[in-house]
Amino acid sequence: MAVSRRDKADFYTQKAHREGYPARSVYKLEEINSAHRLIKPGDRVLDVGAAPGSWTLYTHRELLKGNGRIVSVDLNPLSLDPVPPTVTEITGDAFSREIRARLVEEGPYDAIISDAAPMTTGNRIVDTSRSEYLAEQVVLLAQEQLRRHGNMVIKIFQGGGEQEILKKMRGIFSKAKAFKPKASRDDSFEIFLIGLDRKA
Numbered sequence: 001m002a003v004s005r006r007d008k009a010d011f012y013t014q015k016a017h018r019e020g021y022p023a024r025s026v027y028k029l030e031e032i033n034s035a036h037r038l039i040k041p042g043d044r045v046l047d048v049g050a051a052p053g054s055w056t057l058y059t060h061r062e063l064l065k066g067n068g069r070i071v072s073v074d075l076n077p078l079s080l081d082p083v084p085p086t087v088t089e090i091t092g093d094a095f096s097r098e099i100r101a102r103l104v105e106e107g108p109y110d111a112i113i114s115d116a117a118p119m120t121t122g123n124r125i126v127d128t129s130r131s132e133y134l135a136e137q138v139v140l141l142a143q144e145q146l147r148r149h150g151n152m153v154i155k156i157f158q159g160g161g162e163q164e165i166l167k168k169m170r171g172i173f174s175k176a177k178a179f180k181p182k183a184s185r186d187d188s189f190e191i192f193l194i195g196l197d198r199k200a
């Protein structure tokens, strides 16, 4: 029997609730990481656009297994109670001069993960260009702050210059590809760009 869009959304939302995650987005990172092994225990991870905190909590629990460091930055505070002991929370615009300087102070990183997304307006051109801006900023940060052999994942709305960004990532990483997790809503136009093994 075909699973309806609504059933799929409810399935992941309820599973997140049962497992103590604030958002269903956790299952996207789970899928991305099991396909590509971005993060290992002991890593220093930067999570951009981290609120409400599912990716951060999953990274703490399942990927670092409590061993490592996560710097989690968002315009909004995390809704994790308690905030895990491996996490340094920074609230503000990741790309403002002041917050960016703090991210640099906390770096460099073994992995940068970004699920950052703009507030959507419903106007696809506006939304994709804002998403493209965020993705480009994360790539710039990675060029500066990602260690050799480090990995990255960034979200971008399709139609927002993802081919250009992927091309740029191919110059930075040994391997770069686009990935659409099954846990993404069927009607979502998001896609994830993955960069593996930062070159020297």
Ligand SMILES: C[S@@+](CC[C@H](N)C(=O)[O-])C[C@H]1O[C@@H](n2cnc3c(N)ncnc32)[C@H](O)[C@@H]1O
Pocket: 022, 023, 025, 026, 048, 049, 050, 051, 052, 053, 054, 055, 056, 073, 074, 075, 076, 092, 093, 094, 095, 115, 116, 117, 118, 119, 134
């Ligand atoms: C889809 S949510 C992230 C969900 C998160 N990965 C989780 O699992 O809980 C997108 C987030 O990007 C954040 N964001 C958008 N622009 C940002 C910016 N310039 N700096 C920091 N965070 C930003 C939003 O505030 C929002 O919380």
